[in-house]
Amino acid sequence: MDLLSAVLAMAFGLALGAWLWTCAMALLGAERQREPLVLCTVILALVGVVFLANERWGTPPKYRADCADWRERYEDATTLLDLERARDGLREGGCSIAEA
Incomplete structure (x- = not known):
């Protein structure tokens, strides 16, 4: 695993943690959780796409x-x-x- 893959895996883990935390807060009834949930979902998707692209085209x-x-x-x-x-x-x- 190269350095970029390691950094992207760490970023994906952090984004996933933030997304799960935001989902938990929304389920517990905290107000105004829609915007952070959408933001965390977008960040999680972007980091995931970059990670997969790096694994596909960054390893040759x-x-x-x-x-x-x-x-x-x-x-x-x-x-x-x-x-x-x-x-x-x-x-x-x-x-x-x-x-x-």
């Missing part, structure tokens, strides 16, 4: 870097154990050995 560079690292380990392996570890890392990461 990291994925490529991880694959390049495992591919380098595979090419530089000096023992059979190193070769197996690198091959397992490539397989678990869904990387191809042939990619350049």
